[in-house]
Amino acid sequence: MDKYPVRVFLKKKGRAVYISHLDLLRAMQRALKRSGLPVWYSEGFNPRIYLNFPLPLSLGTLGEREPMDFYGIEEIPMENFALRLGEVCPEGISIISAGAPVHKNRDIGSAEYRAVFSGNVPEIERAFGEFLASEKIEVKKRSKKKGEITLDIKPHIKIIGTDTGENEFSADFILPAGNELNINAGVFTGAFTEFCKSMGISAEIVCTKRLNIYCQNGEIFT
Amino acid sequence: MGAENAEMKKKIESILLKVNNPSRYIGGELNSVVKDREKVGLRFAFCFPDTYDVGMSHIGMKILYSLKNRRENWWCERVFAPWADFEALMRENDIPLYGLESLDPIRDFNFIGFTVQYELCYTNILNMLELAGIPLMSRDRGEECPIVMAGGPCVCNPEPLADFIDLFALGEGEELNIELLELYENMKKNGGYSKKKFLEQAALIEGIYVPAFYDVSYCEDGTIKEVKPIGKGVPEKVKKRIIEDFDKVYYPETFVVPFSEIVHDRAVVEVLRGCVRGCRFCQAGFIYRPFREKTAETVVSEAKSLCESTGYEVLSLSSLSTSDHSDVEGMLEAAADYTEQRHISLSLPSMRIDRFNDKLMEQLSKVRKSGLTFAPEAGTQRLRDVINKNITEEEILSACETAFKGGYAGVKLYFMIGLPTETDEDILGIVSLASKIADLWYNMNDRPKGQKLSVSVSCATFVPKPFTPFQFEPQISPVEINRRQKLLLDAARGKRYMTVSYHNFRVSVLEAALAKGDRRMGDVIYRAWKKGCKFDGWDECFRFDLWQEAFEEAGLSMDHYARRAMDCGETAPWDHLDYMVSKEFLIREREKAYKGITTKNCREGCSGCGISKGIGRECFG
Ligand code: SF4
Numbered sequence: 001m002d003k004y005p006v007r008v009f010l011k012k013k014g015r016a017v018y019i020s021h022l023d024l025l026r027a028m029q030r031a032l033k034r035s036g037l038p039v040w041y042s043e044g045f046n047p048r049i050y051l052n053f054p055l056p057l058s059l060g061t062l063g064e065r066e067p068m069d070f071y072g073i074e075e076i077p078m079e080n081f082a083l084r085l086g087e088v089c090p091e092g093i094s095i096i097s098a099g100a101p102v103h104k105n106r107d108i109g110s111a112e113y114r115a116v117f118s119g120n121v122p123e124i125e126r127a128f129g130e131f132l133a134s135e136k137i138e139v140k141k142r143s144k145k146k147g148e149i150t151l152d153i154k155p156h157i158k159i160i161g162t163d164t165g166e167n168e169f170s171a172d173f174i175l176p177a178g179n180e181l182n183i184n185a186g187v188f189t190g191a192f193t194e195f196c197k198s199m200g201i202s203a204e205i206v207c208t209k210r211l212n213i214y215c216q217n218g219e220i221f222t
Numbered sequence: 223m224g225a226e227n228a229e230m231k232k233k234i235e236s237i238l239l240k241v242n243n244p245s246r247y248i249g250g251e252l253n254s255v256v257k258d259r260e261k262v263g264l265r266f267a268f269c270f271p272d273t274y275d276v277g278m279s280h281i282g283m284k285i286l287y288s289l290k291n292r293r294e295n296w297w298c299e300r301v302f303a304p305w306a307d308f309e310a311l312m313r314e315n316d317i318p319l320y321g322l323e324s325l326d327p328i329r330d331f332n333f334i335g336f337t338v339q340y341e342l343c344y345t346n347i348l349n350m351l352e353l354a355g356i357p358l359m360s361r362d363r364g365e366e367c368p369i370v371m372a373g374g375p376c377v378c379n380p381e382p383l384a385d386f387i388d389l390f391a392l393g394e395g396e397e398l399n400i401e402l403l404e405l406y407e408n409m410k411k412n413g414g415y416s417k418k419k420f421l422e423q424a425a426l427i428e429g430i431y432v433p434a435f436y437d438v439s440y441c442e443d444g445t446i447k448e449v450k451p452i453g454k455g456v457p458e459k460v461k462k463r464i465i466e467d468f469d470k471v472y473y474p475e476t477f478v479v480p481f482s483e484i485v486h487d488r489a490v491v492e493v494l495r496g497c498v499r500g501c502r503f504c505q506a507g508f509i510y511r512p513f514r515e516k517t518a519e520t521v522v523s524e525a526k527s528l529c530e531s532t533g534y535e536v537l538s539l540s541s542l543s544t545s546d547h548s549d550v551e552g553m554l555e556a557a558a559d560y561t562e563q564r565h566i567s568l569s570l571p572s573m574r575i576d577r578f579n580d581k582l583m584e585q586l587s588k589v590r591k592s593g594l595t596f597a598p599e600a601g602t603q604r605l606r607d608v609i610n611k612n613i614t615e616e617e618i619l620s621a622c623e624t625a626f627k628g629g630y631a632g633v634k635l636y637f638m639i640g641l642p643t644e645t646d647e648d649i650l651g652i653v654s655l656a657s658k659i660a661d662l663w664y665n666m667n668d669r670p671k672g673q674k675l676s677v678s679v680s681c682a683t684f685v686p687k688p689f690t691p692f693q694f695e696p697q698i699s700p701v702e703i704n705r706r707q708k709l710l711l712d713a714a715r716g717k718r719y720m721t722v723s724y725h726n727f728r729v730s731v732l733e734a735a736l737a738k739g740d741r742r743m744g745d746v747i748y749r750a751w752k753k754g755c756k757f758d759g760w761d762e763c764f765r766f767d768l769w770q771e772a773f774e775e776a777g778l779s780m781d782h783y784a785r786r787a788m789d790c791g792e793t794a795p796w797d798h799l800d801y802m803v804s805k806e807f808l809i810r811e812r813e814k815a816y817k818g819i820t821t822k823n824c825r826e827g828c829s830g831c832g833i834s835k836g837i838g839r840e841c842f843g
Contacts, residue, residue, distance in 0.1 A: 015250035018238055019481040023245065027481055030252075030533030033564075047565040048535060060239045088533075090252040090481070205239075 003040045003071040006081055007101040007222075012063035016092025017207075021056040027090055028068060034088040037081060040071035054105040054221070055177055055213055058184055061113075062209040065096060067221065102222040108178035109216030112160065113185040116170040116206040117193075123201045124169045128162065131195045139187050153183055153191070168206060177213065185210065226256070227325040230317070234325065237311040245481040246274035247308055249322035252479040253531065255291040255298070256323050262297040264407055266290055267321050267328035267354075267368070269336045271346035272759070274302040278478070279486035281540065282374065283337055286395050288474035296403060299323040299331075300478070303346045303757070304353070312353065319354040329355045332406065334368045335399075336387075338376035341736035342729065342759035344383060345751040347372075351386065358748070360388050360434065365417055369406070373398075378462075378509050379688040379796040382736055384433035385744035388417075389424055391431075392799060393462030394495075396471055398429045425456045429463035432456070436798065438741050444782055446740060446793040461800040464837060468495055468514035473524050476531035488536035488569065489528040493521050493553065497542040498824040500831075501599070502610045502815050503641065505687035506542055508803045511833045512841040513546075513824055518553035525557060529566055537561055538569040545570070546825075594625050597636035600644075601651025607818045608643050610811070615655065622659045626666055632676035633659065639706050639724070640684035640698045642815065649706050652679060653713040656720050663719075675719040681710065683730035686784075687737050688796045689803060691811035694788040697734045703727040728766040732758065734784035735773075740795035743783075745776040802836030 012024065019027065029049045032039050041047040052069045072081065081098035089095065117124050131137070137154040153175075160172035175183040185208045196203040213221040226249070238244040245251075259265075268287055270277030277283060283300070290298035299321030304312060312319075318327040328334055334354070336347050348358055351370070357363050360370065372383060373391035380390045391398050405423055409415040425432040435453025440446055451458055465471045477489065494515035497507040516524075525537050539557060547553055554568070561568050598618055600606045606613065622633055637652050656677045663675045683703055686695045698706075707724050714722050736743065749772035757763035773780050788794065790809045797805070807830065814821060821829050824841055828834065834841050 015245070015248050016481070018244040018248055023481045023483070026483070027252075027479075029535070030479060033533035033535065034530065041565045046535075046567050049565075059244070090479070091250045 001073065001075060003073050005101050006039075006070055006072045006078070006098055008068045008070075008081060008085065008098045009065050009096040010063070010068060010089075011094045011096060012057065012066055012092065014092035016090065017060060017062050020059040021053065024057070024093075025051055025053065027093070031085060031088050031090065031093075032070065035084045037084055038072060038074035038076065040073050052105075055108055055111065057210060058186060060208065061185055062207060064209060064211045065213070066210070067101075067213065069101060099222075103215055103219070106179055107215040107217075108213060108221055109176065109180075109218075110158075110174050110214045111177040111185075112172065112174045112211045112214070113188075114170055114172045114209045114211055115185060115189045115192075116168050116208075117189075117203045118168050118206050119196075119203040120201060121164060121167065121169050124196065124203045125162070125164050127196050127199055127201050127203070128169065128171060128192065130199075131192055132157070132159065134195075137191055139191050141183075141187070153188065156181065156183060157188065169203075172211070174214075178216070226323075227320070230320055230325040230327070233315055233317050234320075237308070237315055237317075240311060241307045242305065243275075243482050246278075246302070247304065247322075249300075249325065251481060253476045254300075254323055254478045255287075257291075257297045259297070259324055259326065261294075263295045263410075264297070264333075264403060265321075265326075265331040266296060266298040266333040266335060266403070267301050267331045268298055269301040269328075269334060269347075269350055271303055271336055271338070271343040271350060272757070273305055274480070275482070275484045277302045278480050278484045280337070280339065281490050281492055282395070284474055284477050284490075285472070285492075286335075286337075286399055287478075288476070289396060289472050290399065290403070292472075293403075295407070297323070299328075301328055301350070303343075303350055306757075306763075309349075309353065319350055327354070329368065331368045333403070334370045335391075336370075336372040337374040338372050338383070339374050340376055340759060341382075341733050344736060344747045345755045345758055347383065348386065348748065348751040349756045359385055361385075363388070363417075367417075369417070369420070371402075375506065375509060378505070378799065378801055379737065379739070380431065380433065380799075381438075381741045381795040382739040382743035382747060384741045385748070387433065389421060389430055389432045391463075392429045392460060393801070394465045395463075396465055398427070398463045401427050402430065422454055425453055428461055431460040431799065433741075438795075440740075440742075444779075446795060446797075448793065449798040451798075459798055459800040461836070462509070462802065464512070464802075465495075465514070466837070469516045469520050475527045477528060477534075479532045479534070486538065487534075488538050489525065489532055489534040489566075490538045490540050491521050491524045491528065492516075492541060493539045493544055494541040494547055498546055499543060499612070500610055500811070500821055500823065500829070502608075502691040502811055503599075503638065503684060503687070505690050508689045508831075509801050510542065511803060511831065512837060515547050518549050518556050521553055522556045522560060526560060529561075529564065535565070536567050536569055548825075594630050594632070595634040595636070596621060598655065599636065599638050600641060600648060601637065601653070601655055602648045604818060605641060605644060605648045605651070607820050608815045609638075609641055610815070610820050612820055612823065615658070618655065619658060619662060623662050623666075626663055626669065629670060631663075631670060631673035632678065634678045634680065637679060637681045638684050639681050639710070640703055642684075642692060642695045644684075644698075644706075646706075646709060649709050650713050652681075652710060653717070653720075656714070656717065660717070660719050676721070677719050678721045678723070679710075679714070681707070681722065681724040683725060683727050685730050685734045685737060688794065689801050689808070691808045691815060693738070693794065693808065694790055694812060696785045696787045697731065699785065700727055700731055703730070726761060726764065729759070729761075729764055731780060731784050732766065732769055735780045736783075738783045738788075738795070742776070742778055746772045746778055749775055800836075802833045804832035807831045 042050050054067050057063045078098050082095045086095035136152045141151045158174040162171045371389045372387045377390045421432050424430045435456045437450045437452045439448050496510045496513035498513045599611045753768040
């Protein structure tokens with residue numbers, strides 16, 4: 001039988017937050033190997049399980065629903081991929097579902113995040129409002145073609161909502177993702193904590209979480 | 223599960239995202255052993271005095287970690303030296319050194335055990351003790367402190383560490399560790415425990431050396447006068463431990479699989495221990511004697527278990543000289559049968575040139591095509607005979623030819639500079655050997671198109687090591703090392719296929735001094751550490767100037783240890799330790815070296831090194 005694509009969605013949390021994209025790739029290749037699932041290997045002298053993450057997640061960011069693609073080579077029920085892989089995942093990684101991919105990687109248009117800050121909460125909340133009201137939010141960004149460039153990310157930020165708790169302030173927001181323009185959550189949260197610093201407000205990032213990935217047409221990436 | 227120290231975890235997590243490669247500081251890796259701290263009676267911190275990446279690659283640690291954790295009542299955890307960025311934040315945030323499994327501070331453990339793989343990690347041992355919040359000196363540690371022990375190849379001369387370590391485990395640890403921990407457990411249970419009493423009893427276990435029970439006196443010229451046992455009933459000579467049945471010895475069914483990439487990120491089976499060869503500079507070749515091997519069956523079954531439980535994509539059949547396995551072809555075939563079907567690549571790190579033939583080549587080429595590495599060690603036959611590297615130029619050339627015909631376009635060759643009796647001719651011999659290898663390539667009709675030849679030559683500096691026939695030898699002067707390195711570089715100039723790399727010779731000078739050091743070296747190590755030395759084996763951290771100051775302040779000379787020819791009759795700092803290779807044999811081998819006479823390998827015939835006497839049987843048969 002020909003190889004066929006499988007897309008798994010996983011959660012990355014707890015200790016797994018401290019691993020980089022490449023570490024996650026390796027960890028999942030090994031998990032697939034341990035699972036004994038019928039998956040496709042790249043050819044060559046050092047065969048590797050073919051594995052692709054449509055939207056890599058940076059170190060330090062939790063993932064609520066991260067897609068991961070590979071190929072199956074024998075017909076088995078899709079849910080078996082989720083079940084058997086789930087059994088052998090390292091601590092901090094769990095499998096939500098498995099299925100045939102609906103969207104293409106290049107369909108990805110944006111991602112939704114939640115960032116949680118601690119410190120002087122009322123002040124952070126106030127600063128957040130001021131931060132978003134600034135005329136421009138300029139960040140340095142490395143681009144392959146042009147080297148380091150300065151980019152105003154303000155027009156690209158979409159705030160979904162904020163929440164002020166006793167010890168923490170959290171914000172949900174959407175940033176562009178994918179091939180055309182990709183802005184990491186860290187770029188936004190980093191710019192905000194810098195802003196706080198410049199105002200003499202202490203704000204520490206407690207955690208950053210990617211909640212979901214969307215297509216350009218607004219559909220949930222599936 | 224969930225047995226980790228929540229308060230410590232919170233502190234650690236608050237700094238993790240500020241450092242490089244944070245996953246190495248938080249544990250939680252696949253197959254790491256987490257127990258309930260309330261339910262274990264004995265806690266052991268297994269410390270590797272180098273980074274996680276290096277330490278996690280170390281096979282001895284994996285063996286002893288799993289072995290101890292098999293006991294329900296014992297919990298062994300892993301501890302590594304934090305890199306500078308993390309260490310600074312640990313200190314800033316009052317985070318003491320902790321075990322990766324529980325995140326508990328190791329100062330509350332029963333044992334802290336270091337594995338000492340090389341001399342250049344001594345300052346890291348001190349640094350780790352200090353980070354743990356434990357007094358550095360053995361004599362300053364009271365009943366409330368853990369017992370601090372050390373083992374590993376480097377403790378065959380433990381004297382430089384004698385001030386800091388309560389007891390040393392000599393030789394192979396699989397049985398020794400169990401006996402020692404059982405003794406501790408029993409004494410605690412029966413109420414008869416005190417640190418002193420425990421050390422007294424421990425010193426009676428074969429393989430345990432308690433330095434405090436031995437007194438060292440010195441002659442006026444700085445050499446050792448006498449080492450006298452002063453403890454109750456302690457042996458005059460402490461004998462190393464050996465595992466009798468290596469095929470049946472415990473081997474872990476699984477490894478902890480790190481998240482981040484480490485130096486040797488793979489499943490490893492130790493296929494044999496010891497070495498039949500007897501290269502005269504090689505410490506491992508003598509201290510790990512006798513030669514013992516696992517059957518192909520055992521190797522494959524251990525390999526399977528490891529691969530299945532880790533998901534590793536590379537399997538390494540490791541040892542000092544894997545091609546010396548009596549059934550290497552059968553073993554490889556059986557291993558390859560398994561690995562091929564599971565898409566696992568096979569790696570054979572230690573191949574002897576003279577065992578490299580078409581058959582082996584075929585096995586290798588089926589699975590892997592990375593560079594090939596050989597170690598002629600010396601550039602001329604004369605010098606290879608002196609060091610007893612029993613390989614001929616023909617064998618080297620024929621191995622390279624086999625490799626080229628098998629599709630390899632590059633070989634890596636290891637050499638040593640500064641070997642006893644070395645002349646300029648030997649140095650130039652390295653280059654002419656490389657040229658001959660190149661001629662082979664260029665004269666080959668069917669050489670792969672579009673490939674460029676690469677002969678890469680890597681040169682280490684000779685370091686005289688205890689328990690080798692060259693232990694008596696002086697190291698050549700830094701100026702001379704420098705000159706010879708330059709000579710080699712000049713001669714290699716213009717040969718485009720050839721790259722030459724060599725190490726900072728100052729590191730080798732320090733390594734020699736520490737390797738041959740006596741107890742007084744403890745003061746030097748302490749001073750060097752105080753001045754900020756750590757990670758001395760890392761180029762970017764090595765501070766020779768600080769070490770020079772430390773020697774000076776301690777009133778000792780580096781040259782006395784590194785560059786003085788020792789008299790064969792002189793008492794060496796390690797002479798009261800018995801690694802079963804007799805001093806008479808070492809002296810005999812040294813004399814033969816000077817005459818350029820080689821010694822046959824153990825399989826061809828016994829040369830009476832003393833091992834068979836020590837173990838009470840013939841080594842082979
Ligand atoms: S006793 Fe003989 S065979 Fe055994 S290790 Fe020594 S030299 Fe080799």
